Amino acid sequence: MKRRILFYTTLWLSSFSGIQEGVAQLTFASIHRRKEGTPTQETNTSLIVLLKKLELTYKTSFVYQKELLENKTFSGAVNENDKLEQVLDRVLTPAKLRFQKLKGGGYTILPRKIGKNSSAETEPLKASGTQPLEPEADKELAINSLTARVDMQAFSTAKPADIVVKGRVTDNDKGDPIPGASIVLKGANKGTNTDANGQYSISVPNANAVLVFSFVGFEKQEVTVGNRTQVNITLKNDLKELNEVVVVGFGTQKKINATGAISTIGTKELIQSPVANISNSLVGRLPGLFATQSGGEPGNDGSKIRIRGVGTFSGSTDPLTLVDGIQVDNYNNIDPNEIESVTILKDASSTAVYGIRGANGVLIITTKRGKVGPPKVSYTFNQGFNSFTDLRQMMNSGDYATHFNDALKADTYVNGTTYTPRYTDQDIELYRNGQDPIFHPNVNWFDVMFKKVSKQSQHNVNISGGQNKVRYFVSAGYFSQEGLFKDTKDVVDAFSPQSLFQRYNLRSNFNFDVTSRLRMTLDLSSQTEVRSGNNGSSTERVVGDIARASPLSTPGVVDGKVVNILTGSQNNPYASLLYPNLAGGLKRSYRNYLNGNFRMDYDLGFLTNGLSVHGNVAMQTYNDQQIVNTKTLITYLAVKLPDGSVNYVPSTTEAQFGFSQSGNYNRRITAEAGVDYKQSFGVHNVTGLLLYNQQKTFDPALAFLVPKGYQSFVGRATYDYNGRYLAEVNVGYNGTENFAPGKRFGLFPAYSLGWVASQEPFFPKSGFVTFLKVRGSYGEVGNDNIGGTRFLYRETSYSSVPNMYYFGNVGSTYSGFTGIREGATGNPNVTWERAVKQNIGLELWFLKDKIKFTGDVFSEKRSDILATPQTISSITGLSQPASNLGRMENKGYEGDITYIDKVGGLGYRISANFSFARNKVTFRDEVPNQFAYQNRTGQRLGQNFGLIAEGLFNSWEEVNNTSRPVYAYSNNKIQPGDIKYVDYNGDGIVNNFDAVPIGFSNLPEKTFGASIGLNYKGFDLSVLFQGVGNVSHYYTRFQRGTGYGQAPPEGSPSYMNESWTQERYDAGLPIRFPRFSVNANPNGEGSSYWLADASYVRIKNAEIGYRLSEGLLKRLHIGACRIYVNANNLFTWKSMYPGIDPENTSTGDTNTEPYPLVRTINTGVNLSF
Structure with missing residues (x-):
């Protein structure tokens, strides 16, 4: 009895000292000593202690529930020379236990299945054929265990046995298993994935271990293991990720499974820009989108959109535009509050289904739809104020008269004449002091014709909601924008050609679940535009006249009279704006767009799961009515009488108001029918689409009154293996009657592959990169809008x-x-342009999905571009028909990156995108030039050509240098102040053969955008930067040569005071421009002197807002309220001269000039109930 007390006391002390493992080792050592020496005798050993010893001896691990082995012992000898599984079988069988080997190494101990009447009680067990130990053995074991405490201290830190956790991962919608879900042991680089049935197994070190469950499109979950060995998890849909579907041709796809090059922007970003149209809202926000705003006139201020640059020199470069799947010609008239998202499709994989209309990319607008829930009413109002971003400061009359005399004096050398000034010193003094405003006026026509600020406003109210059977979204909107011309009603009563634009929007989108299988949608929308402005002359001509008017040409309006004078130029911008011979009166146009789209979807799941059919019919109508009122503008000639008074003599006679009315209309019908299939077979997921689409446009203006039609047969098949390996095939077979029979249809296939490497078992589960996808595509698309007349065959x-x-x-x-x-x-052989496109893309998510990056490299080779043969001699006597001769290539890369995080209560989002696209004309059938460097083939489209300038001649010594080349201009009469050109070909003559490619193209090769968004305790701030690079424009307005009539150019800006004169040069003053000249001269030749870098960076949009607190909203019975202030085109960094915007430098006509861009400051409120 004493020996037993000593034995258990020793075990208790050992446990208290933390050396149970040491005791187990000594126990097993004692057994083996007996085996080696005397015959082994039987003893009782705790199974827990024995298994820990076996872990160390066989260098393995055991996983078990502690309750399963408590109070169980083993009585018998263990031979270390036996295999481990033989030892386990001998040790566990008597205890009604069994073992199972784990895939990752180690063993798990499980209960053995027992019969119905078997006893579950546990008794001390004996191995057959053994005898009980002698009492002395107990004593020896206890003493050896206690004395070996220090020697076995190392065993107290041995790695404990892992616990094997198993379970199943399913989704919360249907309870379906999620194959490929990731299970990661938090804080360790250890993890696994679920199998095809959603099952998993993972070993963890202890009950405190935390498992992280995740799958793309679902919310992450963290679970502490505790005492469980079975952990089943239901993952919730991550609505933000799962619902981030991208719109593709004739359907949608999950973004994570898409293999095409696709970019999307949501409604939140669109409504931040206080602009009249969608195209301006997109600028700087999407990679691959190149946009140029050519003017700021109300109703005509949209941006020119190009996707991945330009691929043709003859046909249209506009992308195909769709609204809810239906092609539209004008998408800028949609209220931004109606839009859910805007998507651009860029590569062949995403656009091949559109065939002959997909070569320039596709822009798809998706409008909002109702969701199940109570009615939600939203109201948006904003009031804005517009002003020009940058207007030129003009030269005053005194400076203008002085420089005109300088020009006459400088030209005496070329003309061989005697200098006679046009303006006397007295004239110049009167121009400067303003004492004779009628006959010596000093007018800044930009100040006279334009006002500082105009107004714009916008209202939108929409309601959405619905039940399971019916859902709705209804919206009504109004937008109004005034121009910046000053009111002229004081000149002509009730007659003002002020630019004014108004738009009225209505939309209703309904979804009906008629039965469990039949669904229907009905979409109706209307846009009505009212435009007012001058008629006969374009706004660009009016602005051009304002820019060209010299400050001393006329006093303008005096006492309500449009006055001209006998001296100086007769160019009065008021006459341009109002005079019927130029302006043609006041025009008011009413444009109405009415659209309807009805669609039915029927689930054929009773035939096979995942099969459905759909059909839809859409109709669009357009009506335009124009009313023109005219009235003769009475102009007056100022005549100074002998007594010094002024008499105003009418130059024209008054006439009655004139009236005329005209209009036009068209309509388009689209019909579509398709079969859709979507099914999963374990880890294999497939989708399919077969579709027929037909479109017909009826327009009296079409050639021969023949409707314009398209027919399309579309096929798509996608496959993904466990969300890991992706494959897609798209085919479009499309045709149009614009081409000759037999040439009307074409086949356009595209193929794409994707690999989600982060779904691979070997991918680090807790590494720096959390998502990695590589994708690539190759295919052919076309462009039937090739230029020329309609029926070229x-x-x-x-x-x-x-x-x-x-x-x-x-x-x-x-x-x-x-x-x-x-x-x-x-x-008869004319056909569409054909583009072969290739794309490789990479998608990366970093730092627990805080950083997301997408990058693409692309190339396009376009052939069959329409061109007129130039190498066929005109001796044939025939006008050569256009042929598909041209070829171009376009290559580039693009990317965007977003970082979203939160520090304390401050949330922030930083994003940037960049695009580069460089084209080259590879063939255009041009007559080879004498010098190859002047060929347009091999150059960028829009490449600028000109002479290379090396500064100015500053002295007669330079001019008379015998080594300088002869100028073929002005009979080689060069003088100080003229531009010095390079004789590029070295023939000793400067002429047009020395013109070479200079600068960049007039189309930007680079475009980029960067934005930052902050939110803190109800406040939010966002700023968008946008810019372009690798683009050059000529200073056409300042390039003095033929076509201006006098120099300095009429309406010269003030910085042209820095033109070359001998006095200015001798004084060391800054010189920007060559000498003035009245005559055509070499300085007006196209050269690098006049070519400007048109790159810029602009604060495109900035907004600050505040959301009212919930407590205040409850008292006001308002669901949400946000007030904000935003601005558009806020500030621009550029290298071009002041007063010239890099986006709208010139119209290409010296008599016109673009309406300047405007800056908008806007304040508003969003309410929801």
């Missing part, structure tokens, strides 16, 4: 030509007779 209409034939005697009497001549020969 037909000869143009015949025309009668008088005196085409002569009959009679030569030299005496003969008569001419009318003949018939063919306008141009048709070409």
Whole structure:
């Protein structure tokens, strides 16, 4: 009895000292000593202690529930030379236990299945054929265990046995298993994935271990293991990720499974920009989107959109635009509050289904729809104020008169004449002191014709909601924007050509779940635009006249009269704005767009799961009514009387108001029918689409009154293996009657692959990169909008030509007779442009999905571009028909990155995107130039050409240097102040053969955007930067040569005071421009002197807002309220001269100038109930 007390006391002390493992080792050592020496005798050993010893001896691990082994012992000898599984079988079988080997190494101890009547009680067990230990053995074991405490201290830190945790991962919608879900042991680089049935197994070190469950499209979950060995998890849909579907041709896809190059922007970003149209809202926000705003006139201020640059030099470069799957010609008239998202499709994989309309990319607008829930009413109001971003400061009359005399004086050398000034010193003094404003006016026409600020406003109210059977979204909006011309009603009563734009929007989108299988949608929308402005002359012509008007040409308006004077120029911008011979009166136009789209979807799941059919019919109508009122503008001539008074003599007579009315209309019908299939077979997921689409446009203005139609047959098949390996095939077979029979249809296939490497078992589960996808595509698309007339395969209409034939005697009497001549020969082989596109993309998520990056590299080779042959001699006597001769290539790369995080109560989002696209004309059938560097083939489209300038001649010594080349301009009469050109070809003559490619193209190769968003305790701030690079423009307005009539150019800006004069040069003052000249001269030649870097960076949009607190909202019975202030085109960094915006430098016509861009400061409120 004493020996037993000593034994248990020793075990208790050992446990208290933390050396139970040491005791187990000594126990097993004692057994083996007996085996080696005397015959082994039987003893009782705790199974827990024994298994820990076996872990160390066999260098393995055991996983078990502690309760399963408590109070169980083993009585018998263990031979260390036996295999481990033999030992386990011998040790566990008597205790009604069993073992199972784990895939990752180690063993788990499980209860053995027992019979119905078997006893579950646990008794001390004996191995058959063994004898009880002698009492002395107990004593020896206890003493050896206690004395070996220090020697076995190392065993107290041995790694404890892992616990094997198993379970199943399912989704919370249908309870379906989630194959490929990730299970990671938090804080360790250890993890696994679920199998095809959603099952998993993982070993963890202890009950405190935390498992992290995740799968793309679902919310992460962290679970502490505790005492469980079975952990089943239901993952909730991460609505933000799962619902981030991208719109593709004729359908949608989850973004994580898409293999095409696709970019999307949501409604939140769109409504931040206080602009009238969507195209301006997109600028700087999407990679691959190139946009240029050519003017700021109300109703005509939209941006020119190009996707991945330009791939043709003849056809249209506009992308195909769709609204809810239906093609539209004008998408800028949609209220931004109606839009859910805007998506651009960029590569062949995403656009091939559109075939002959997909080469320039596709822009898809998706409008909002109702969701199940109570009615939600939202109201948005904002009031804005517009002003020009940058207007030129003009030269005053005194400086203008002085420089005009300088020009006359400088030209005496070229003309061989004697200098006679036009303006006397007295004239110049009167221009400067303003004492004679009628006959010596000093007018800044930008100040006279434009006001500082105009107003714009916007209202929108929408309601959405619904039940399971019916859901709705209804919206009504109004937008109004005034122009910046000053009111002229004081000149002509009730007659003002002020630019004014108003738009009224209505939309209703309904979803009906008629039965469990039948669903229907009905979408109706209307946009009505009212535009007012001058008629006969374009706004660009009016602005051009304002810019060209010299400050001393006329006093403008005096006492309500439009006054001209006898001296100086007669260019009065008021006459341009109002005079009927130029302006043609006031025009008011009413445009109405009415759209309807009805769609039905039917689930054929009773035939096979995942099968459905759909059909829809859409109709669009457009009506335009124009009303023009005219009235003769009375102008007056100022005549100074002998007594010094002024008499205003009418130059024109007054007439009654004139009235005219005109209009046009068209309509388009689209019909579509398709079969959709979507199914999963374990880890294999497939989708399919077969579709027929037909479109017909009826327009009286179409050639021969023949409706314009398209037919399309579309096929798509996608496959993904466990969300890991992705494959997609898209095919479009499309046709149009614009081409000759047999040439109307074409096949456009595209193929794409994707690999989600982060779903691979070997991918680090807790590494720096959390998501990695590589994708690539190759395919063909087309462009049927190739330029030229519509039916190029037909000869143009015949025309009668008088005196085409002569009959009679030569030299005496003969008569001419009318003949018939063919306008141009048709070409039956004309077809669409064909583009072969390749794309490789990479998608990366970092730092627990805080950073997301997407990058693409792309290339396009376009052939069959329409061009007129230039290498066929004109001796044939025929006008050569256009042919598909041209070729171009376009290559580039793009990327965007977003970082979202939160520090304390401050949330922030930083994003940036960048795009680069460089094109090259590879063939255009041009006549080879004498010098190859002047060929357009091999150059960028829009490449600027010109002479290379090396500064100015500053002295007669430089001019008379015998080594300088001869100038083919102005009979080589060069003088100080003229531009010095490079003789590029070295023939000793500067002429047009020395013109070379200079600068960049007039189309930007680079575009970028960067934004930052902050939110803190109800406040939010966002700023968007946008810019372009690698683009050059000529200073056409300042390039002095032929076409201006006098120099300095009429309406010269004030910085042209820094033009070259001998006095200015001698004084060391800054010189920006060459000398002034009245005559055409070499300084007006196109050269690098006049070519400007049109790159810029602009604060495109900035907004600050505040959301009212919930407590205050409850007292006001308002669901949400946000007030905000935002601005558009806030500030621009550029290298071009002041007063010139890099986006709208020129219209290409010296008589016109773009309406300047505007800056908008806007304040508003969003309410929801």
